[in-house]
Structures are given as structure tokens and as C-alpha cells.
Amino acid sequence: MSEPYVKDGDPSGTTLAYDVTVPEGRLFLLGGHRANSNDSRFSLDTQSGGVAATTVRARAPDDHTGLLLLVLTALSGVLGALGGLVMEIVRSSAGSGGG
Known part of the structure; x- marks a missing residue:
């Protein structure tokens, strides 16, 4: 997936690999500055890092x-x-x- 908005052009932001399956009704959120984002990758042990889609209040x-x-x-x-x-x-x- 092309992500031209990611800071410094590095969509991974980390050398740590992860594999995730996002459950139905949940979203896996990634920050635009991956190397400095406390996003869904840091809570993979809870609901596969996802948040309930109903809790999202806005969209960029x-x-x-x-x-x-x-x-x-x-x-x-x-x-x-x-x-x-x-x-x-x-x-x-x-x-x-x-x-």
C-alpha cells in the first residue's frame, strides 16, 4: 500500500515485524510518524491492537x-x-x- 504521507517515507517505522488479523468491527490504527507513534502496534496483545470502530470520533x-x-x-x-x-x-x- 502506498503511504506518501508517512514521515521520512518509512512506513514501517520499526525493524520489529508483526503479523495481525484485525477482528470484525475493529480498526488497526497507525501513526503518520511511525518511528514515534504509540499506535496499535504497541498493543498487539489486546484485541490484536485494534480499537472498536464505534469509538472513532473523526477521520482525517x-x-x-x-x-x-x-x-x-x-x-x-x-x-x-x-x-x-x-x-x-x-x-x-x-x-x-x-x-
């Missing part, structure tokens, strides 16, 4: 679309506020100009 997104939309939304809010501020300054200076 495959892409960054959500983050991009959040940044664009925040940026549009800032630009809108700046535009409103500029319009208010222009309106105020035009109103106080000639008496």
Missing part, C-alpha cells in the same frame, strides 16, 4: 478542501469589513468637506 480528510473553504470564508469576511470601513471613511470625509 483526504484533501484540504474544508480548510481551504474556511480560509476563503474568513478572507472574504475580512475583505468585506475593510470595504465597509473604507466606504465609511469616504462617506465621513465627503460629509464634512465644505460646510
Whole structure:
């Protein structure tokens, strides 16, 4: 399996070999920095290292679309506020100009 996200390109992270069968309804979790991850490999003696699928609260997104939309939304809010501020300054200076 290709894992381009793994730090330093080393998906094993260890020289210790392991063989695991993940029981139905459980997940075997591996950290992205395998050499420094306390993941399912370190609890192989308990439920084959797996955790119940029902205990997982979130999933890492495959892409960054959500983050991009959040940044664009925040940026549009800032630009809108700046535009409103500029319009208010222009309106105020035009109103106080000639008496």
C-alpha cells in the first residue's frame, strides 16, 4: 500500500515485524510518524491492537478542501469589513468637506 504521507517515507517505522488479523468491527490504527507513534502496534496483545470502530470520533480528510473553504470564508469576511470601513471613511470625509 502506498503511504506518501508517512514521515521520512518509512512506513514501517520499526525493524520489529508483526503479523495481525484485525477482528470484525475493529480498526488497526497507525501513526503518520511511525518511528514515534504509540499506535496499535504497541498493543498487539489486546484485541490484536485494534480499537472498536464505534469509538472513532473523526477521520482525517483526504484533501484540504474544508480548510481551504474556511480560509476563503474568513478572507472574504475580512475583505468585506475593510470595504465597509473604507466606504465609511469616504462617506465621513465627503460629509464634512465644505460646510
